[in-house]
Amino acid sequence: MTKPPADLLYRCLRRPNYAERVRPEDWNWLIRVARHERLLGTLALRVAHVNMPAMARDLLEEARLDAERGQDRIRFEIHRMAEALADQDFPVVLLKGGAYLMADLPALPGREIGDLDILVPEGRIDDAEAALKEAGWKSVKARGDYDDHYYREWMHELPPLAHKTRGNVIDLHHNILPRTARLKPDIDGMIARAVPITADLHILAPADMIIHAAIHCAYDGDFHGGARNLWDIDRLVRHFAAEHTAFWAQLETQARAQGIMQPVRRALTLTNHFYETPIVGAFRKIKGLVDSAAIRKLTAHGPYGEPKGGLRSFFLYLRGHWLRMPPLMLAKHLFTKWRARRAEARLEADRKKAPVQPPPSR
């Protein structure tokens, strides 16, 4: 197999005609990477007009249809969720995929939407949780009380709520960053500025939507799923800048006022790096250690398109946690997690040692 350039996926997304020149063996690589980055449905729509091997077209079509059916399912769930919260007197703000879907934003075409993320005022999150539980969603406590405590004390969202029959998951947020994080976005202002799109539902205003996407990608976490997060930002920024002449000025004002210029600058610089997104000077930064680690991580894929781990990834993982929590809390958290993992491993070992039922005979 020839070794294609590592940025084949980014190149085909930003310049779809390039896909015309992709050789069959390289299609294999491109499809693997796009699957791992959850961008195959998006790619399918970008390169739909291009000549390609028939089998590649089948696989892209499969992913496009799946993404669109998934969007239908999420739309259904959003309506059920809105019904469940209709009697409440606080605004319900759709975040990320749900927002792109209901507002039909350009990040939507071909996009997989996993869980449904919504934001409500912090003081009303208990009411929102109670109303959703009344309507059939149940709290998922995957790993016991520590996780529940971790979510409720320190995080910006409750433990996931899964619907008891449909299984769909809602992540109920009261903020866009953990309580423990160093940066404090103006969440009350974001909710106040949110734009109504139906009688019951809101989405974040353009500048706040970019700030949220940027924080999610370049501040909170380790750039996992970065290819798609940056693609979202690219599509949104191009759209907002074309729609509102004041967009860049608003974004700068908001980001400065909320003290989060740095992650927005980093996210936009990376978006520009991968997708040639036009950005204005205030958001251009000189690439530093974190930026180059992120770029390396987002272009280093194994022969099957799988993201490569290694030291660079571990550095970004530590950084993500470092920004999330004060150091002492971080140490406590990692220690608790380590103990929980050891306990699980012990349980597993005991289970293996226990006499096993003979396999079912036929």
Added chain:
Amino acid sequence: MKTHRFQIGPAVFEIRSSVRGLVAKTAQLYRDYPQDFSGKVIDFAVSAEPPSLLRRVYKPNLIYGGDFTLEDIVPVERRLGVLGFEMAINLQMALGYLRHIVIHAASAAKNGDAVLITGESGAGKSTLSALLSYSADWRHMGDELALVTLEDDPMLVPYPRPIGLKNESVAEMQARAPEDRFGPLLTGSVKGDVRHLLPPRPAIDAMLEPARPRLILSPRFRVGAQPEYREMTQSEAYVRLSGASTNQLRLGETGFRALVGLVKGAKAYDITYGSSEQALALVDELWAQA
């Protein structure tokens, strides 16, 4: 690093491993399948690698990667590496294949019509489908996953991977099928002893020929049981098949309509039997009525 590509039914796979001999040993099971896919676009890629340097030498085991994987994946002992590839390949179909409805079921065809054999793991699907293809004149279409076209009046598409015989059914089939169709005996897996049986060559050669589903069976083997059957309603058959599918709900309205079409066009029965001969006789009897 060794790789090998082959096609099972409508899907093309690549397997890959740096563990010496593993790819060749697995490829041996697929020797009758189409395998010239260099320079072609493939559906899924699967890899088997030791999780660490230590596990190359001490208590050696393998982690399977691929286009579609589950979280918290458990390593497989290296001596069961061939079985691990089988499981990882099935996982790709279960999680990632969306061009047909994928149902956890066996299937076999006769004169262009087909029987679909559903049931939980251990119910006897693989054994019954092996019996039909080696001890009766059925064309083997698959022992684990059945593929249903996304049409209102759907067809079954073959997915005739090597048949995974387990425990007692290994000896049962060794008495009925030629020794050179068997893979190595793998003892002590999570499912007990496993031995793969290659489908008859004509069934592999015909793996792109669909058949029309006419009969749905849900078998139960019980030692000493008398042969019995009970007809299912269409809605019962629908619920069972939908529950046995890995992707039907995900296929939305198209998946719904195709499965409704399937149960409308076929008769469905629960069957119980106590021996291979009883099973074959029951299938004959119900086939004649279908």
